[in-house]
Amino acid sequence: MNxxxxxxxxxxxxADLAVFGVFSGTQIFSGALKSADKKLNGLLTVMxxxxxxxxxxxxxxxxxxxxxxxxxxxxxxxLGDKKTFGAEAIRRAAGSTVRYADKIEALKIVxxxxxxxxxxxxxxxxxxxxxxxxDYKYLTFKPKEAKRLNKRKPMTLAIVASDASAVRxxxxxxxxxxxFARATVYARDLVNEPASRMTPTHLKEHAERLAANDKxxxxxxxxxxxxxxLGMGAFMAVAKGSDEPPYFLHMVYRSNRTNKTYxxxxxxxxxxxxxxxxxxxxxxxxxDTMKCDMAGAAAVLGIFSVLSDISPGVEVHxxxxxxxxxxxxxxxxxxxxVTSMNGKSIEILNTDAEGRLTLADxxxxxxKKIKPDSIIDIATLTGACMVALGxxxxxxxxxxxxxxxxxxxxxxxxxEPIWRLPLPEDYAPLVIGDHADLRNTSRAxxxxxxxxxxxxxxxxxxxxxxxxDIAGPAFVERDALSYMxxxxxxxxxRTMLNWLKNI
Ligand code: BES
Ligand code: ZN
Ligand code: ZN
Numbered sequence: 003m004n005x006x007x008x009x010x011x012x013x014x015x016x017a018d019l020a021v022f023g024v025f026s027g028t029q030i031f032s033g034a035l036k037s038a039d040k041k042l043n044g045l046l047t048v049m050x051x052x053x054x055x056x057x058x059x060x061x062x063x064x065x066x067x068x069x070x071x072x073x074x075x076x077x078x079x080x081l082g083d084k085k086t087f088g089a090e091a092i093r094r095a096a097g098s099t100v101r102y103a104d105k106i107e108a109l110k111i112v113x114x115x116x117x118x119x120x121x122x123x124x125x126x127x128x129x130x131x132x133x134x135x136x137d138y139k140y141l142t143f144k145p146k147e148a149k150r151l152n153k154r155k156p157m158t159l160a161i162v163a164s165d166a167s168a169v170r171x172x173x174x175x176x177x178x179x180x181x182f183a184r185a186t187v188y189a190r191d192l193v194n195e196p197a198s199r200m201t202p203t204h205l206k207e208h209a210e211r212l213a214a215n216d217k218x219x220x221x222x223x224x225x226x227x228x229x230x231x232l233g234m235g236a237f238m239a240v241a242k243g244s245d246e247p248p249y250f251l252h253m254v255y256r257s258n259r260t261n262k263t264y265x266x267x268x269x270x271x272x273x274x275x276x277x278x279x280x281x282x283x284x285x286x287x288x289x290d291t292m293k294c295d296m297a298g299a300a301a302v303l304g305i306f307s308v309l310s311d312i313s314p315g316v317e318v319h320x321x322x323x324x325x326x327x328x329x330x331x332x333x334x335x336x337x338x339x340v341t342s343m344n345g346k347s348i349e350i351l352n353t354d355a356e357g358r359l360t361l362a363d364x365x366x367x368x369x370k371k372i373k374p375d376s377i378i379d380i381a382t383l384t385g386a387c388m389v390a391l392g393x394x395x396x397x398x399x400x401x402x403x404x405x406x407x408x409x410x411x412x413x414x415x416x417x418e419p420i421w422r423l424p425l426p427e428d429y430a431p432l433v434i435g436d437h438a439d440l441r442n443t444s445r446a447x448x449x450x451x452x453x454x455x456x457x458x459x460x461x462x463x464x465x466x467x468x469x470x471d472i473a474g475p476a477f478v479e480r481d482a483l484s485y486m487x488x489x490x491x492x493x494x495x496r497t498m499l500n501w502l503k504n505i
Contacts, residue, residue, distance in 0.1 A: 003100075003137050004158045005130050005180070007172030008112075012162045013037065013071060018108035020073035021099050023092075023115040025084045026057035034114055035078075042070050050078065058082060059091055060098045060484060073112065077102065087118060089128035090417035096132030097484030100159070104137070109155055114162045122168055123175035126161060128417075130179025131186075131496070133159055135485035138187050140194040181311045182416075182499055186492035189297070189304035193477065193490025197276035197293040202324035205273060205296065206249045208303055209322070218257045218310050224250035229363075234323075235340040236348055237363040240356040241325035243280055243333030248325035250367070253302075255309045255318040265505065266317045266374040269498065270364045272357045272381030273299035273324035280353030281329045282336060288385070294490060295357070297476035298380040299324060301494040305502070314502040319372050323360040327353070339438045342366050344461060347438035355442045357383045358457045365461035376405050377467040378501075379458065380494045386450025387423075387471040394482070396420045396475050396493065399455035402466035409468050412500035418493055420470065425455050433457045470494055 012020055012034060022035050031039050031047060039046040046065060049055075055063040059082030066075050079095045081087055092115070103111050118125065137157075141148035161176070163169045192200060192208065206223055213221035229250050230238055241248035277295040278284060284292065299322040306320050334340070338350045340359070344366035348359065361379055368377055387397040398413075398420045400406035406422060413420040432453050435441040440460060444453035455469050475493040478486055 003134060003156055005133060005176050006158065006160050007126065007163050007169045007176060008160045009163055009166060009169050012112055012114045013041070015072060015112045015160070017073040017110040017112045018106065019075050019077055019103055019111045020071065021077045021079055021111060021113040023081045023095060024057040024078045025081050025087065025116065027083065030057060033116070038071065038076060042067060042076070046076065046078070056080070060094055062098060062102060064102070089120065089124055089415060092125055092128040093132035093417055094484050096129040097136035100133045100136040101484055103157060107154065108157060110158045110160065112160045112162055122171040123178070126172040126175025127179035127182070129161060130176045131183050132485045134180065134183035135186060138190060138487060140191065140489055142195070181308045182496050185304040185308040185499060186495045188307045189300040189492035189495050190490040192300035192303060193294050193297045195293070197326070200275050200293065200296065201246045202249045202273070202275055202326065203247060205275065205299060205303070205322060205324045206251060209251045209253055212303065212306050213253065216310050218255055219306060220254045220256070222252040224252070232367070233341065233343045234363040234367070236342040236359040237323045237325065239334040239338065239340040239350065240274070240280070240327055240359050243330045244326035244328040246275070246326045248323070251320070251322040251324065253306055253320035255306060255320070257310065257313055259313070259315070260317050264315065264317050266319065266372065267502070267505070268319040268321060268368045268372055268374040268377045269302045269305065270321045270361060270368065270377065270379040271298035271300070271302035272296065272361060272379070272383065273322045274357060274360065275324060275326050277327045277354070277356065278329060280327045280356060281333050282353040283329055284354060291477055291479065294477035295382050296324070297382050297472060297490060297493070300490065301380050301492065301498065304492060304495045305498055308499070312499060312503055314505060316502065316505050318502065319368070319374060321364045321368060323364045325360065327356045342461065344369065346440055346460060347435070349435040349438040349441040351441055351443045355454070357381050358442060358454055361458055362461045365458060369461070369463040369465065374465060376402075377462060377465050378409070378470065378498065379467070380470045380472060380498070382473045382476050383471045384451045384454045384473055386454070388474040390423070390451055391421055391474060393474040393478070394419055397423045397451050397471040398468060399423050399425050399452065399471070400468040401425065401459055401462060402468070405466045405468050409497065409501055412504065413497040416496035416500050418475070418497045420497070423452055423455065425452060425459060429453060430456050
């Protein structure tokens with residue numbers, strides 16, 4: 003899809019579809035829309051009354067113009083309440099517009115949004131993200147469908163601007179939106195790939211490709227022997243049940259702008275390429291989506307794929323401890339005790355609480371080898387987080403108020419819902435072991451997202467650290483928002499890109 007900004011009059015442009023954004027509960031027909039209605043002999047007024055179109059977010063009303071306008075169809079798309087309007091409403095409206103345009107195989111859409119008070123670059127970025135993400139399909143195993151779509155001419159979405167300076171702002175936003183969408187799509191593709199193909203080796207190859215294609219990215223790969231030598235007993239315990247070789251990937255982004263004054267940050271993504279639960283085997287109905295258990299790593303790789311485009315003013319380290327969690331004669335057992343890279347011993351009580359074991363060594367590695375100014379880990383960590391916050395909202399836990407509030411702000415402008423959960427000291431004893439320093443499950447029945455967070459905190463050291471539990475929103479099993487198809491969502495990519503951009 004091509005997205006462009008134009009200064010043309012929306013009534014002069016030939017198109018398959020002319021789209022007008024409309025707020026709810028206001029005088030719908032004003033400005034350009036009033037002129038459109040006039041040219042259509044008042045049909046829009048009549049139809050919107052008959053169809054009870056009220057501008058509710060995502061609602062659509064389509065009218066064929068029969069030559070009364072250069073565009074074949076006019077579509078009104080609801081933007082919802084003006085008071086709650088923001089970038090996310092634009093994303094959703096753009097997504098539903100593209101879905102409709104796709105259905106009618108439109109080649110050209112012109113689009114006019116009312117003056118909203120939102121920064122025009124931000125509005126165009128949101129529109130671009132919504133449009134491109136709605137257009138996403140995972141078609142690796144549907145080659146016929148892929149071929150059919152490839153044969154189609156690409157759709158052009160032209161955003162109408164009032165003057166040349168608005169065109170420039172829109173173009174800036176479109177460029178940024180395309181980068182954000184590309185990184186998100188990169189992550190979605192990785193998550194949607196079946197676990198038989200998306201192995202630790204495959205993740206390693208992705209990291210290698212990113213490093214080969216971008217001179218700002220360096221990659222260090224640690225294989226099983228190297229990880230053992232470093233003392234990553236927790237990560238290795240998870241990895242040993244699988245025939246797939248594990249890899250610890252350490253990517254570093256440094257641009258030629260990077261100097262000594264630059265801050266160092268570390269992004270860690272959970273990378274369990276399939277989580278069967280191990281010997282504490284998952285019931286079938288909880289296992290069928292577990293190819294998504296590397297969504298954190300997918301987000302980190304998606305971010306690295308565009309770092310040179312956004313050129314953040316920081317040195318970025320990306321860590322991925324990739325392995326599979328499988329039951330076998332070589333698998334870790336409940337009751338086993340392992341020692342992580344920072345010397346802390348861990349009693350494994352449930353082999354399905356494996357994510358925190360892999361992350362423990364990634365955090366310990368960070369503390370020992372990188373010593374960054376801040377750390378974010380992103381992980382499909384606990385079903386308990388879904389119990390607490392539902393499927394759409396990620397949990398945020400942190401040992402530092404400043405980083406937490408910055409991530410909250412970044413998530414809010416990305417339209418990715420996150421909610422802060424506490425890490426109360428009083429709960430810390432719940433993850434203390436009987437025969438080891440720690441245990442990998444809580445002694446308590448409730449609060450599993452928080453106790454997982456408290457476990458990780460033991461490995462972050464003194465560094466400001468934030469943990470995003472994305473077990474819910476990383477993967478959708480129903481068609482969710484207009485710009486999210488079933489499957490991997492790429493959740494967290496846009497939040498972290500915002501955070502990196504503004505650091
Ligand atoms: N990968 C799962 C968490 C998960 C659940 C991700 C649902 C996405 C959707 C994780 O490794 C896990 O199994 N956690 C256990 C921990 C428990 C055994 C303490 C859980 O949440 O049930
Ligand atoms: Zn698990
Ligand atoms: Zn898991």
